[in-house]
Amino acid sequence: MFPELNNLLNTTPDRAEQGKLTLLCDANTDGSFLVHHFLSFYLKANCKVCFVALIQSFSHYNIVGQKLGVSLTVARECGQLVFLEGLKSSVDVFFRAQAEPHPLQFLRSVSLQPSPEVHAWEANAENLQPLYEFVREALKPVDDGEAAWRCPVLLVDDLSVLLSLGMGAVAVLDFIHYCRATVCWERKGNIVALVHDSGDTEDEENNILLNGLSHQSHLILRAEGLATGFCRDVHGQLRILWRTPSQPTTQRDWSLTYQYKIQDKSVSFFAKGMSPAVL
Amino acid sequence: MESVLALRGLVLLRDSVEWEGRSLLKALIKKAALGLVYYDLFRDPLNWAQTGEALPGGPLGALQAMCERTDPGPVTVALDSLSWLLLRLPCAALCQALCAMSRQHACRGGGPAAEQLCVLGLLHRELHGPGPMGALSSLAQAEVTLSGTAGQASAHMLRRRPRQRPTLETLWFSVLPDLSLDLQGGPPLESQPHPDPHTPQVDPASHLTFNLHLSKREREAKDSLTLPFQFSSEKQQALLRPGPSPATSRIFYEPDAFDDLDPEDPDGDLDV
Numbered sequence: 001m002f003p004e005l006n007n008l009l010n011t012t013p014d015r016a017e018q019g020k021l022t023l024l025c026d027a028n029t030d031g032s033f034l035v036h037h038f039l040s041f042y043l044k045a046n047c048k049v050c051f052v053a054l055i056q057s058f059s060h061y062n063i064v065g066q067k068l069g070v071s072l073t074v075a076r077e078c079g080q081l082v083f084l085e086g087l088k089s090s091v092d093v094f095f096r097a098q099a100e101p102h103p104l105q106f107l108r109s110v111s112l113q114p115s116p117e118v119h120a121w122e123a124n125a126e127n128l129q130p131l132y133e134f135v136r137e138a139l140k141p142v143d144d145g146e147a148a149w150r151c152p153v154l155l156v157d158d159l160s161v162l163l164s165l166g167m168g169a170v171a172v173l174d175f176i177h178y179c180r181a182t183v184c185w186e187r188k189g190n191i192v193a194l195v196h197d198s199g200d201t202e203d204e205e206n207n208i209l210l211n212g213l214s215h216q217s218h219l220i221l222r223a224e225g226l227a228t229g230f231c232r233d234v235h236g237q238l239r240i241l242w243r244t245p246s247q248p249t250t251q252r253d254w255s256l257t258y259q260y261k262i263q264d265k266s267v268s269f270f271a272k273g274m275s276p277a278v279l
Numbered sequence: 280m281e282s283v284l285a286l287r288g289l290v291l292l293r294d295s296v297e298w299e300g301r302s303l304l305k306a307l308i309k310k311a312a313l314g315l316v317y318y319d320l321f322r323d324p325l326n327w328a329q330t331g332e333a334l335p336g337g338p339l340g341a342l343q344a345m346c347e348r349t350d351p352g353p354v355t356v357a358l359d360s361l362s363w364l365l366l367r368l369p370c371a372a373l374c375q376a377l378c379a380m381s382r383q384h385a386c387r388g389g390g391p392a393a394e395q396l397c398v399l400g401l402l403h404r405e406l407h408g409p410g411p412m413g414a415l416s417s418l419a420q421a422e423v424t425l426s427g428t429a430g431q432a433s434a435h436m437l438r439r440r441p442r443q444r445p446t447l448e449t450l451w452f453s454v455l456p457d458l459s460l461d462l463q464g465g466p467p468l469e470s471q472p473h474p475d476p477h478t479p480q481v482d483p484a485s486h487l488t489f490n491l492h493l494s495k496r497e498r499e500a501k502d503s504l505t506l507p508f509q510f511s512s513e514k515q516q517a518l519l520r521p522g523p524s525p526a527t528s529r530i531f532y533e534p535d536a537f538d539d540l541d542p543e544d545p546d547g548d549l550d551v
Contacts, residue, residue, distance in 0.1 A: 129327050170366050174325060181322045208366070211405040214296040215362070243299055255297070 001041040001068060002033075002267045008240060008258060009219075013045035018151050018188045021180055023217040025210065027197040028225030029236040033262055035157045036061070038192045040068040043075055047189070048149035050138040052103075052131070052156045054086035067265045080149060082138035086161075103134035106167060128167065128175035136182050139189065152189035154179055159213075160196040160206060169208040176213060197222075218244050226259075233277035234259050238269065288420030289377055289398045291361070295405060298425040298432055302454040304359060304401050309458045311355040311397070318345065324363075339368055342376050354396050356380070361400035361415070362407065370411040374418055431463065 006012055024034045032055075039061065042049050053061060062072040075081035084103060093107050106128060139152035162172050176193065183189040195210050214220055220241040226234060242254040258269045270276070294300030308315070320338050323330070336343070342364070345356065358364070364373055381396050402415065404424075416422060424435045436448045451463040493501065505511075534540055 127325075132327065173366070177324070178327060185321070208406060211296065211403065212362075212366070215294075215299070215360075215403045215406070220296070241297070243296070244302070 001037050001044060004269045005037055005267065006041070008256065008269060013041060016042070016045045016047070016150075016190070018190060019184045020190050020218040021176075021184060021213075021216055022190065022192045022219045022221065023213050024192065024194040024221050024223075025197050025214075026194070026223040027199055029223055031194060031196075031221075031223035032056075032157065033267055034221055034223060035155065035192075035194055036064045036068060037267075039072075039155055040065055040070045042153045042155070042190070042192075043070045043072075043080065046080075046150045047153045048080055048082075048139060048151075049075070049153045049155060050082045050084075050135055052084045052086070052135070052154070054161050055157050057087055058083055058085050084134065084138075101130050101133070103131045105130050107165060126168065127171050128162070129178075132175055132178045132182075135179055139183060139187065141187065152183055152187050154183050154189070154191045154193075156191075156193040158194035158196065159209065160194075163205050163209065169205040169212070172209055173212045176216065180216065214243075218242070223260075233261060234275050235262050236260060237272070287395065287397050288381065289400065289415075289418050290421045290423065291415060291419045292399060292401045292423050292425070293404050294401065294425045295403070298427050300401055300423075300425050301359065302458070303423075303425065303434070303452075303460075304357060304399060306454045306458045306460045307399055308355070308357050310460070338364060339372065339376060343379065345380075356396070356398045358398065358400045360403065362403040365402075365407055365411055365415075370414055374414055377415075377418060 001013070011017065022038070024031055024038075026032075026034075039049065039051065043065075051061075058072065065072045072081060072083070076083055086104065089102070090104050090107055093102050093104050096102060106126065109126070135154055139154065141152075142148055159172055159176070162175075163169060176191070179191055183191055193213065195213060196206070197210055198206055201207070220239075220243065222239040222241070224237045224239065226237060237257060237259050240256045240258075257272060259272055259275060260267050260269045261275065292300045292304055294303075318341055320341060322328075324338055326337070342358075361373075377398065377400075380398065400415075402412070404412075419439070421436060421438045424437070425432060426435065427433050431451055432453060434450045434452060436450065437445055438448070439445045453461045453463070455461055
């Protein structure tokens with residue numbers, strides 16, 4: 001995790017809030033550093049983490065995690081981390097018997113032209129219910145009554161790829177809705193999800209997904225590329241938006257913007273125009 | 280905000296990502312609720328759990344059933360959110376259901392529907408195109424659009440009354456932690472933003488390798504300089520009449536075969 005980002009968000013692993021949905025969003029840049037931050041943050045906070053990783057392999061996250069001081073291998077072995085490696089298990093979907101449920105079985109049954117007449121509450125193959133069942137099972141509280149882990153956390157990297165794989169935006173919103181009901185509300189856990197903002201106003205599905213999730217989120221972290229182009233010393237700009245401030249103050253300091261530079265093992269943040277390389 | 284509570288019919292609360300409307304909806308529910316009936320469609324709206332407790336017909340069926348079960352008298356129905364329904368139902372079906380609600384309630388109660396039923400619907404502006412938004416607007420008796428400035432939320436209320444002009448009113452408000460509404464009189468007096476506490480107070484000109492400041496002599500020289508393209512009348516005359524200067528440059532020109540040399544001065548008709 002990045003200590004400077006913890007300072008900006010006014011949080012530490014010991015005092016992590018519960019029951020929150022955090023939306024990570026990137027536009028014209030790569031926001032995956034935020035995913036690595038939250039993964040290591042919640043592992044250090046002694047939370048049980050279910051990581052639905054659809055973009056990179058386990059070893060990729062493990063290597064970055066080691067730079068940030070967590071070992072995903074150890075966490076997985078002791079049961080703190082449940083890791084769904086999308087790249088590997090998507091192949092299993094096609095070599096398994098059809099009757100066996102699989103979290104990614106929508107890959108087999110997605111049609112190219114979903115019918116608009118199909119109502120969401122009728123049983124059909126074009127929803128993410130198996131994936132939700134996987135998450136619910138992974139974050140089930142242990143039966144022995146002792147809370148081994150602090151709270152359950154669902155991390156998804158990322159949701160936009162589900163649109164590319166043929167799911168509709170409403171199906172992905174339904175998946176997050178059910179995850180929120182179970183993880184955030186019932187089990188007082190947290191959800192962190194990454195969505196890409198392509199900036200393409202014609203991509204209606206992605207815009208519906210992004211805006212729909214924004215309205216459900218408590219905290220939105222938006223990594224943007226600089227408007228003026230690429231820079232060696234300033235890699236981008238981070239907008240932090242608190243949607244439901246936990247303590248209403250007279251001055252609603254609910255939106256902050258910082259610029260950042262990603263280094264080998266950390267990310268440094270500074271106010272706009274105040275990069276040490278420029279001053 | 281009493282004027283909002285006095286409304287009947289469909290009231291749209293249009294919010295955005297930056298200015299959320301759920302807390303206002305909760306505050307209005309709290310003010311209006313005499314006996315609150317809560318329909319929990321959050322945990323399992325699509326009946327994935329198959330527990331058998333789900334209402335038939337899903338959320339749309341629940342909406343239709345809701346009004347059939349209530350007693351005649353003033354009723355407030357709060358929908359969190361209309362956007363959820365609009366994303367999953369055809370717009371026409373939702374509009375018909377909303378119209379049918381007010382009609383059914385009017386049939387049961389003694390008075391006209393306008394006196395009896397208030398439907399508060401939360402609508403997220405960015406999620407829908409102009410078509411569905413326009414359709415719902417045309418059904419609504421009032422629209423409350425949330426925005427704000429300088430940390431203060433505002434509600435722009437557009438009310439449509441039959442046979443009267445629509446009225447527009449702006450209220451500045453905040454929702455307190457106990458869900459009560461705090462109304463402010465007008466826009467915040469402080470228009471300048473608070474200084475960002477995270478910005479370090481650094482003077483950018485303090486550690487530079489070049490000098491940005493001017494000495495007194497340099498400043499005087501700078502102020503007395505005439506700009507090259509600033510035309511005073513003397514400069515204009517000097518340019519137009521070159522005057523006797525024998526060693527000035529001349530132009531030697533050899534016309535080629537296609538040149539059409541007109542000996543007449545083209546500026547001859549100018550009186551300079």
